[in-house]
Amino acid sequence: xxxxxxxxxxxxxxxxxxxxxxxxxxxxxxxxLGTLFAALRVWGTGPLRSIATAYVEFFRNTPLLVQLFFYAxxxxxxxxxxxxxxxxIVGLAVYTxxxxxxxxxxxxxxxxxxxxxxxxxxxxxxxxxxxYVVLPQAVRTVIxxxxxxxxxxVKNTAxxxxxxxxxxxxxxxxxxxxxxxxxxxxxxxxxxxxxTLTLAFITSRLERRLAFSR
Amino acid sequence: MTALAIRGRRRxxxxxxxxxxxxxxxxxxxxxxxxxxxxxxWAPFLRPTTWRTxxxxxxxxxxxxxVSLVASLTISxxxxxxxxxxxxxxxxxxxxxxxxxxxxxxxxxxxxxxFGLLRLGVDFDxxxxxxxxxxTIYTSxxxxxxxRAGIVSIPRxxxxxxxxxxxxxxxxxxHVVLPQAYSRMTxAIVSQLITLIKDTSLAFxxxxxxxxxxxxxxxxxxxxxxxxxxxxxxxxxxINYPLSxxxxxxxxxxxxxxxxxxxxxxxxVATEVP
Numbered sequence: 001x002x003x004x005x006x007x008x009x010x011x012x013x014x015x016x017x018x019x020x021x022x023x024x025x026x027x028x029x030x031x032x033l034g035t036l037f038a039a040l041r042v043w044g045t046g047p048l049r050s051i052a053t054a055y056v057e058f059f060r061n062t063p064l065l066v067q068l069f070f071y072a073x074x075x076x077x078x079x080x081x082x083x084x085x086x087x088x089i090v091g092l093a094v095y096t097x098x099x100x101x102x103x104x105x106x107x108x109x110x111x112x113x114x115x116x117x118x119x120x121x122x123x124x125x126x127x128x129x130x131x132y133v134v135l136p137q138a139v140r141t142v143i144x145x146x147x148x149x150x151x152x153x154v155k156n157t158a159x160x161x162x163x164x165x166x167x168x169x170x171x172x173x174x175x176x177x178x179x180x181x182x183x184x185x186x187x188x189x190x191x192x193x194x195x196t197l198t199l200a201f202i203t204s205r206l207e208r209r210l211a212f213s214r
Numbered sequence: 215m216t217a218l219a220i221r222g223r224r225r226x227x228x229x230x231x232x233x234x235x236x237x238x239x240x241x242x243x244x245x246x247x248x249x250x251x252x253x254x255x256w257a258p259f260l261r262p263t264t265w266r267t268x269x270x271x272x273x274x275x276x277x278x279x280x281v282s283l284v285a286s287l288t289i290s291x292x293x294x295x296x297x298x299x300x301x302x303x304x305x306x307x308x309x310x311x312x313x314x315x316x317x318x319x320x321x322x323x324x325x326x327x328x329f330g331l332l333r334l335g336v337d338f339d340x341x342x343x344x345x346x347x348x349x350t351i352y353t354s355x356x357x358x359x360x361x362r363a364g365i366v367s368i369p370r371x372x373x374x375x376x377x378x379x380x381x382x383x384x385x386x387x388x389h390v391v392l393p394q395a396y397s398r399m400t401x402a403i404v405s406q407l408i409t410l411i412k413d414t415s416l417a418f419x420x421x422x423x424x425x426x427x428x429x430x431x432x433x434x435x436x437x438x439x440x441x442x443x444x445x446x447x448x449x450x451x452x453i454n455y456p457l458s459x460x461x462x463x464x465x466x467x468x469x470x471x472x473x474x475x476x477x478x479x480x481x482x483v484a485t486e487v488p
Contacts, residue, residue, distance in 0.1 A: 047230050047233070051234065057451075057458070060481070061450065061454035062450050063450055065416055069443050070440065070447070074440050103487050106487035148482075149483055153480075154319075158319035158320075158321040185330075189318055193317050196318075197317055
């Protein structure tokens with residue numbers, strides 16, 4: 001049992017590390033994109049707001065697989081990069097960013113408008129009011145759904161194997177087809193569970209703490 | 215409304231969404247005219263044979279999605295009831311299954327099902343079944359969790375009241391709790407359907423014929439992969455966008471305290487946030 005896994009342990013560790021790299025970089029990218037577009041959706045005017053809405057609607061209603069295929073071929077054709085990990089990071093960040101936009105937007109809207117108005121009338125500038133009054137309150141509503149999105153993102157990194165990014169599923173699949181055994185896949189599942197269950201635990205802890213201090 | 219975004223009366227605004235769309239169409243037209251969009255790469259999309267290829271792919275996609283949805287809805291009921299009503303070792307077993315499946319990527323489940331069935335010597339003539347089994351395993355677990363959250367959200371007093379009126383446990387479940395739970399989870403089911411339709415594309419990876427595979431054989435012939443992926447994305451968008459509108463409308467109609475919340479699914483998260 002598990003001999004092919006232990007015989008190729010480094011191979012699996014490489015995949016595990018790549019999965020974590022994909023997750024962390026795509027998550028940072030998604031939060032930046034999401035915050036930007038959420039600001040456009042809330043405070044943007046005219047065409048800017050429409051662009052932000054179009055971004056959210058288009059990318060959340062399209063399969064991640066098709067998006068990743070698109071970036072992989074497009075980036076290779078234009079000569080920007082042939083590295084599947086980079087293409088996957090771009091694709092995962094843009095896809096997840098659409099969902100983060102919705103979460104951050106609802107976080108901003110959950111803060112009462114009078115909070116901003118009274119902060120302004122106390123002499124804070126618009127940016128100061130956002131930084132010290134609105135943001136700390138918005139973060140509280142945003143954290144639990146953001147934690148859920150991070151779990152979904154870890155699961156979605158597996159799709160990067162379709163463009164041959166050497167992440168956990170890809171590495172495990174190579175060993176499985178080479179040895180024609182199922183236990184490499186068991187190792188892959190354990191690898192993903194270790195990440196998703198940890199994130200689920202952290203999310204529920206944060207959720208409880210934020211709920212108490214309210 | 216006291217939302218941050220709205221200050222005072224809203225000014226009448228131009229229909230920017232439509233203007234943007236018109237601008238986009240004009241830009242594409244100009245692209246063909248001036249030539250920065252290569253006409254020869256897009257022209258094959260105008261042939262009727264192309265749409266026969268895509269049509270058959272789409273039919274297979276909808277078949278996989280439809281059968282998986284019906285099967286998942288059916289299997290999720292015993293899973294949810296098992297987690298609510300069974301005595302402890304069994305309840306724990308069902309809970310572990312549901313939580314474990316939900317925490318695993320769909321693509322991994324599809325790969326394991328495909329590889330495992332091949333190893334067992336199961337060989338389907340209709341290859342769609344590999345995808346249907348994998349997607350059903352995953353979607354039934356998510357729907358079971360949604361349904362469980364719906365059942366738990368019904369106040370205990372309702373079961374107690376119906377029990378004291380002489381209904382058995384299962385009768386009160388059947389006639390009082392489940393109808394309310396299902397009505398509360400409808401928006402979540404629709405949003406999970408969006409996830410399911412997007413996930414059918416993953417069947418391509420285990421070589422099940424569907425619309426992405428149809429696209430690939432198409433661009434292998436015409437040599438226009440980037441354009442084909444754009445068209446594929448638009449096809450999925452055309453199916454999913456109306457569904458996401460429906461889901462959000464249903465969700466908005468639901469009182470805040472009756473909303474069913476289940477994590478770990480991006481589409482569900484996006485539907486839940488107001």
